[in-house]
Amino acid sequence: MPEQWKFEARGPIRVTGGIKARSKRGTIAQTWWSQRFIEVLESFGMGGRLQRGKNYARSGQVLNMTLSTSVVVGLVQGSRQEPYRARIGIKAFSSQQWAHIERELAGQALYAAKLLAGEMPTDLEEVFAELGLELFPSTMRELTMDCTCPDWEIPCKHLAATCYLLAESFDEDPFQILAWRGRRREELLDRLRALRGTQQVTPEETSEEAPLSDHLHDFWTSPSPAGTPESATSGTPALDELEPLPLKVNGTAVTDLLRPAYRAFTR
Incomplete structure (x- = not known):
């Protein structure tokens, strides 16, 4: 057996100060969007490698993890002195695709309200699907994974550990999913506010934002005519x-x- 594999068999070097998964047993993902991400990964047949990666995530073997447009990089301590670099890449949506997404989200009051409140709508995937897009990858071909470890199989336990911590980061901030796809939180919310400010409100939106029960006191009064001169109101x-x-x-x-x-x- 080559010397490097004997070295690997010793197990990972234990570290202090690493990123530890909050979950100590059972399922790591807590919200529907992070659970959806893990379900997609498990559907790829990762099996035992995901379990070993889960153990790595819970023991704090991931020293650092960064997320930017299209790529997540985890620095994972294995059995060698130098940590391994695990990278998970996904294709970001183009500017034109994001423009379509933002118009669709802004045009539906419920989606816009939830996102502006920092919440992830439960059926957000359907909005992307209607535009011919997928929020989460559906096949391994949509993900690019590589690791500097000597394990030739993808994903290795270092990549799996990074995936689990990535799912937990989605629990903490669902906008990380959208940032991974190419749109940062602040940019998306600014675009939604701008679009909502210029769009005409439809009757459906009015019924969602202002239920009849909130206007029983003035239901039988005449509405103020549009375009009332300033002199009349003053x-x-x-x-x-x-x-x-x-x-x-x-x-x-x-x-x-x-x-x-x-x-x-x-x-």
């Missing part, structure tokens, strides 16, 4: 909008005599 009588009337009473213009009455009506 208390100035509408007669100011007309040409001056050529009538006077005891030397006082009729419009000035009517003004107090108009103001009283406005109040």
Whole structure:
């Protein structure tokens, strides 16, 4: 047996200060989106390698993990002195695809409200699917994995450990999933706010955002007409909008005599 494999058989070098999974037993992922990610990974037939990776994640063998557009990099301590670098890559959506996604999300009040509140809508995947996109990878071909360890099989336990901690990071911040796909939280929310600010509100959105029960007190009152002149709302009588009337009473213009009455009506 080659010397490197004898060395590997000794087991990982234990470290302190590594990133430890919060879950000590059972399922690591807690939210539907992180569970969805793990389900996808397990469907690829990783089996025992995922279990060994889970043990690595729980014992703190991952020293560091960073996520950026399209790639996650984990620094994992194995049996050698130098930690292994595990990389998990996914294709980011293009700017044009994100523009379609953002318009679709902004056009539906419920999705926009949840995202702006920091929540992940339970059926968010359906929005992507309607646009011909997949939020989570469905095949191994959609993921690029590599590790500097001598194990030639992909994924190795170092990659699996990184995957589990990645799932936990999705628990803490679901926007990490979208950032991995190419859109940071701040950028996405700014785009949604801008789009929501310029879009016309539909009756369906009004019913979601303002239920009838909230307006029982003014249900039978007439709505304010659109385009009400500023002078009318500020208390100035509408007669100011007309040409001056050529009538006077005891030397006082009729419009000035009517003004107090108009103001009283406005109040």
